[in-house]
Amino acid sequence: MDVNLLAIIFVAIFANNIVLSQFLGICPYLGVSDRLETSLGMGIAVIFVMTMSAVVTWVIDTFLLVQFDLVYLRTITFILVIAGLVQLVEMVLKKTNPTLFRALGIYLPLITTNCTILGVALLNVQAGYNIIQTIVYAISTGVGFTLAMVIMAGIRERLDLADVSSYLRGAAVSLVTAGILSLAFMGFKGMMTL
Amino acid sequence: MDFVLATVMIGGLGLLFGGLLAYFAQRFAVEEDPRVEIICDLLPGANCGACGFAGCASYAENVVKGEAALDCCIPGGKNVCNNICEVMGADSVASGGNKIAEVYCVGTNEVTRNKFYYHGVNDCKAAMMYGGGFKACQYGCLGLGTCVEACPFDALRMGENGLPVVDVERCTGCGVCAKACPRGVIKIVDAARTGKVVLCNSRDRGKVTSDACEVGCIGCKACVKACPQEAIVVENFLASIDSEKCDGCGKCVEVCKRDVIKDVVKVAVG
Structure with a gap:
């Protein structure tokens, strides 16, 4: 399948944003987005894990599952692989790079069960991307996720100080904001799709 | 045949990752002073920063390293100070009171x-x-x-x-x-x-x-x-x-x- 890499980047970040258009990863999107700092940390951790797991799942899919005609095992295999992989990386990081380990902190094990990671791994193989396209797609999806998180965190930091009516304060106004943000991103869909 | 193949595939991958995890857990084990965790549990856990460190965990680490005084936790007051002294095997420090x-x-x-x-x-x-x-x-x-x-x-x-x-x-x-x-x-x-x-x-x-x-x-x-x-x-x-x-x-x-x-x-x- 021949798809322009630039098109993949644009679509993954804007037109088909993983959070705002595909509604995957809503949990961290609402849970960790109350501060700019934490949302950025989460975003970077997601980019890291997403790229890594996309590559490994692609390799396993291409050389094991497709070869042996076991494509129906994709979901369960990918879950297993991602969980194991993240644990491995956590151990290695803790030993070799404590600074990075502390920066990614609690996000690493949290991400293991994040649906965006599994989602991207599955979307990759369903779209039939080759390895280069897989890497590009995973990184740009991660960037799209980070973008959504950072925008949301920026808005929520201001919402904290705004004079919001008492009925809407807290979760309610956050959900309304998320909805409007998602509507805004839907506008990109008219520009380009894959 | 499908059944066997699927079992072998999932089982094999599970075994592979299990083995890798076990190997890496030993190969990359990080030795941690158990006192850090004990002190961390003793602290109030509010991460208020009154001690001058980034949070309770960071303070606990520095206490064990010997880089922080034992009576820095203001919210914990005397009780926490005494408990920390006990863990560190030091004589209790006269803290300034609540x-x-x-x-x-x-x-x-x-x-x-x-x-x-x-x-x-x-x-x-x-x-x-x-x-x-x-x-x-x-x-x-x-x-x-x-x-x-x-x-x-x-x-x-x-x-x-x-x-x-x-x-x-x-x-x-x-x-x-x-x-x-x-x-x-x-x-x-x-x-x-x-x-x-x-x-x-x-x-x-x-x-x-x-x-x-x-x-x-x-x-x-x-x-x-x-x-x-x-x-x-x-x-x-x-x-x-x-x-x-x-x-x-x-x-x-x-x-x-x-x-x-x-x-x-x-x-x-x-």
């Missing part, structure tokens, strides 16, 4: 004049940027609750009259509120002190203070003359009582025309 936050302002909405009507971001620091705050008194509490937001122990709430109230049961004296207050109205004081206290922060001249607020201290020195213990001094038009000397006789309260001298908050010190 502290508590006190709001040095009694200028409620009814008695303090406003310079102008403020409608903006609901935060004292933001309000300070507009002409130094909307209250006519430039030292008093603005009452927008920046301290309440800042408190890591939920020990502050905003009272009906526009002044924060300290919950003495919950307050640990960590001082986060005192740092958050742009006007320095909140002070961290000894929880065990007794007697009377002048709850005012205004260092303006008497005329300016009395124009702005019905209850602010104008520095008239009536209390200084009335005090038999000579515990009261007036500095910068603001009276203050030395709690070491004060015996709580209440003569100052009788002569004060501004009704700004109050009993100190009674705290059960355990």
Whole structure:
């Protein structure tokens, strides 16, 4: 399948944003987005894990599952692989790079069960991307996720100080904001799709 | 055949990752001092930063490394200090005793004049940027609750009259509120002190203070003359009582025309 890499980047970040258009990863999107700092940390951790797991799942899919005609095992295999992989990386990081380990902190094990990671791994193989396209797609999806998180965190930091009516304060106004943000991103869909 | 293949595939991958995990767990094991975790559990876990470190975990690490004193945890007070000493095998350190936050302002909405009507971001620091705050008194509490937001122990709430109230049961004296207050109205004081206290922060001249607020201290020195213990001094038009000397006789309260001298908050010190 021949798809322009630039098109993949644009679509993954804007037109088909993983959070705002595909509604995957809503949990961290609402849970960790109350501060700019934490949302950025989460975003970077997601980019890291997403790229890594996309590559490994692609390799396993291409050389094991497709070869042996076991494509129906994709979901369960990918879950297993991602969980194991993240644990491995956590151990290695803790030993070799404590600074990075502390920066990614609690996000690493949290991400293991994040649906965006599994989602991207599955979307990759369903779209039939080759390895280069897989890497590009995973990184740009991660960037799209980070973008959504950072925008949301920026808005929520201001919402904290705004004079919001008492009925809407807290979760309610956050959900309304998320909805409007998602509507805004839907506008990109008219520009380009894959 | 499919069944066997699927079992082998999932089982094989599971075995592979299981083996890898077991190998890496040994190969990349990080030796951690078990005392770090023990001390971390002893600490209050509010990550208030009163100790001067980034959080409870960071403080625990530094204690074990020997780079931090054992009595830095203010919220934990004596108990936590003693527990840490026990874990570290050190003799108990004499810590300064429990502290508590006190709001040095009694200028409620009814008695303090406003310079102008403020409608903006609901935060004292933001309000300070507009002409130094909307209250006519430039030292008093603005009452927008920046301290309440800042408190890591939920020990502050905003009272009906526009002044924060300290919950003495919950307050640990960590001082986060005192740092958050742009006007320095909140002070961290000894929880065990007794007697009377002048709850005012205004260092303006008497005329300016009395124009702005019905209850602010104008520095008239009536209390200084009335005090038999000579515990009261007036500095910068603001009276203050030395709690070491004060015996709580209440003569100052009788002569004060501004009704700004109050009993100190009674705290059960355990």
